[in-house]
Amino acid sequence: MEIRETGDPLEEIGADTLMLFHLEDEPSPRGRLGQVDWILCGAVSRLRARGKFAGERGATALLSPNGKLKAEKVLVVGLGRQADLSMVALYRLSYQAAQTILHLGGTRVALEPPFRAFPREAPIRIQQAFLEGFLAELERGRPGTPFSITLLSHPNGG
DSSP: OEEEEEOOOGGGOOOSEEEEEEETTOSSOOHHHHHHHHHTTTHHHHHHHTTSOOOOTTOEEEEOOTTSSSSSEEEEEEEEOGGGOOHHHHHHHHHHHHHHHHHHOOSEEEEOOOGGGOTTSOHHHHHHHHHHHHHHHHHHHSTTOOOEEEEEOOTTOO
């Protein structure tokens, strides 16, 4: 399994799936998800307005960037309400996210760990907690598969 970190612009990151996270209590996408929403002409915002995806824990939305990004698909994973999040919940969610990736197929995944959901935690701790479960489930689901994971670095370099 290959893991690398990048600060490249979202539009330049090649992957089978670009995975980002959305908090239920953020009324509109923010950070990199907000940027993707803008690039995709409000696709995430429209799903929320129509009541189809609001960031509920474990809910997912799969978007097609139609050539606007190098990623073939954008997977948005709901985190639930920020007040209900814990490191244990993050670990469980990482398994669910990996199961969704396995279901979608492909081996190249770009993702931003859900840094925004844990503003009081060190970014490296969030990254490690998420990757522990995520990578273990990928390996369990498809042993020996040469996955390529691209981690989008913390926006503040932390």
